[in-house]
Amino acid sequence: MTESLLQLKHLSFAFPDKLVLKDLNYDLKRGEFLSIVGENGVGKTTLMRLILQELKPTSGTLRFIPNRQAVPVGYVPQFRNIDAEYPLSIQDFVGLNFAKIGVPWLTSKERQRVNKILAETKLFDIRRRPLGQASGGEKQKAYLAQSLLDKPSLLILDESTASLDPVAKTELLDLVKQINQEQQLTVIFVTHDIPLARHYADHYLFLTPGQYEAGNISELTNEKVGEMNDA
Amino acid sequence: MLSYPFMQNAYMAGTLIAIISGIMGVFVIARNMSFLTHTLSEIGFAGAAFGIFMGWQPLNGMLLFTTISSIGVGELGAKSSRRENSITAISALAIGLGILFLSLADSNASYATGILFGSVIGISRANVVQMVILSVSVLVVVMVIYRYLKFDSFDPVGAQVKGLWTRTLSVVFLVLLAFSVSVAAQIVGSLLIFILLTLPAAAAKYFAHTVGKMINVAVAFSLIGVWLGLYLSYVTNWPVSFFIAVIEVIFYFSALVYQRIRA
Numbered sequence: 466m467t468e469s470l471l472q473l474k475h476l477s478f479a480f481p482d483k484l485v486l487k488d489l490n491y492d493l494k495r496g497e498f499l500s501i502v503g504e505n506g507v508g509k510t511t512l513m514r515l516i517l518q519e520l521k522p523t524s525g526t527l528r529f530i531p532n533r534q535a536v537p538v539g540y541v542p543q544f545r546n547i548d549a550e551y552p553l554s555i556q557d558f559v560g561l562n563f564a565k566i567g568v569p570w571l572t573s574k575e576r577q578r579v580n581k582i583l584a585e586t587k588l589f590d591i592r593r594r595p596l597g598q599a600s601g602g603e604k605q606k607a608y609l610a611q612s613l614l615d616k617p618s619l620l621i622l623d624e625s626t627a628s629l630d631p632v633a634k635t636e637l638l639d640l641v642k643q644i645n646q647e648q649q650l651t652v653i654f655v656t657h658d659i660p661l662a663r664h665y666a667d668h669y670l671f672l673t674p675g676q677y678e679a680g681n682i683s684e685l686t687n688e689k690v691g692e693m694n695d696a
Numbered sequence: 697m698l699s700y701p702f703m704q705n706a707y708m709a710g711t712l713i714a715i716i717s718g719i720m721g722v723f724v725i726a727r728n729m730s731f732l733t734h735t736l737s738e739i740g741f742a743g744a745a746f747g748i749f750m751g752w753q754p755l756n757g758m759l760l761f762t763t764i765s766s767i768g769v770g771e772l773g774a775k776s777s778r779r780e781n782s783i784t785a786i787s788a789l790a791i792g793l794g795i796l797f798l799s800l801a802d803s804n805a806s807y808a809t810g811i812l813f814g815s816v817i818g819i820s821r822a823n824v825v826q827m828v829i830l831s832v833s834v835l836v837v838v839m840v841i842y843r844y845l846k847f848d849s850f851d852p853v854g855a856q857v858k859g860l861w862t863r864t865l866s867v868v869f870l871v872l873l874a875f876s877v878s879v880a881a882q883i884v885g886s887l888l889i890f891i892l893l894t895l896p897a898a899a900a901k902y903f904a905h906t907v908g909k910m911i912n913v914a915v916a917f918s919l920i921g922v923w924l925g926l927y928l929s930y931v932t933n934w935p936v937s938f939f940i941a942v943i944e945v946i947f948y949f950s951a952l953v954y955q956r957i958r959a
Contacts, residue, residue: 546852546853552910553906553907554905557907564843564858565843612857
């Protein structure tokens, strides 16, 4: 776990009326499970938008190694508009990510890939169930499966467990951890659930307004959280 | 019945309309665009009336108006809060213009009812040829961008994360919809066009759970409605759009009942 995947150097970002991130440095290694924690409004989502290149840094750099094209990113956002009447099966939903110009139907190779991912994410047995009728945890697994279809090198879970019950949270993160360890998938897990971050991540990046602290997850003690939030 | 050329034309045109509507309808429903489809049909009415006023084929007037306004609506609709009000305003303007053009064209009332409610006998072989060209164009474009359209329509959040050109896709889809509305209005009329572009697909989603199967079911519901509607209209001499409306409404409510029973 020595090779860098993403380097943030003196990264700052400010909206016209507010400084959000200030002089942030972090070297994300391949295969690392990093948890980004902090209260609402400290810039977690802004940092994700910078990584996804939806925003540009005000100063400093954000560099993928060797380059952005060589690092496919999977992103699982917190919200999606999937109501109870949503018709697509889990299998069809996951396969949506094979979006390209060409034959309208999936090739047999692509179908195999979808099925492999469904098996890995433990959704294969319920693959024909309409996503609208799936539980919250199954839905998040389907979002995860869809993002894994592209074989990402970096997976971002942006508050993906926020609306789940404790059992579903554990199931989802056990799965992500397993893929992280078996396939050396680099994971950024954005959350404000400190115990959950402590249980799964290798490292943390704790954001507070205009400041941050990073380290091994074992150093993220309750006292530290209290100190950081009071600072 | 099929020995009459006008019925042959009506069946050929009707089959095309049913196929296009079934396919496009699935995306209309997924993108929550039923209301916009209704507006496009009213714009189509204004376009057809303008065509008559100018001495063109009504279909050409329809194509002109629906295509321009679909691009315009796409731009106006960028902010969703403004969208519904904008569409209502455009809709009102379209109906007003349609009435004005018809009155200026000094056409008789039957022409107006033909545009509004559709007509079996009004379709010539030349119309059918033009409809084939338009329908094939729509089908080819849909086939080429099918996977993008599917992703953007059924998972806009995922499509945006993937970096698909969602804004361009929306405009392309609206133009395809404009073409479909113009083609379909030839038989069911501009007032009832949204029936074929929404109800079969809305019913299909209760019976099928892949986009491909939804399209098959929606096309089947549309075909049954159009074929049976044409036959019943021929036998009874009642308006074809009445029968199509009734059949599609039956399909839709049956689908809801089916869903209730299964749940």
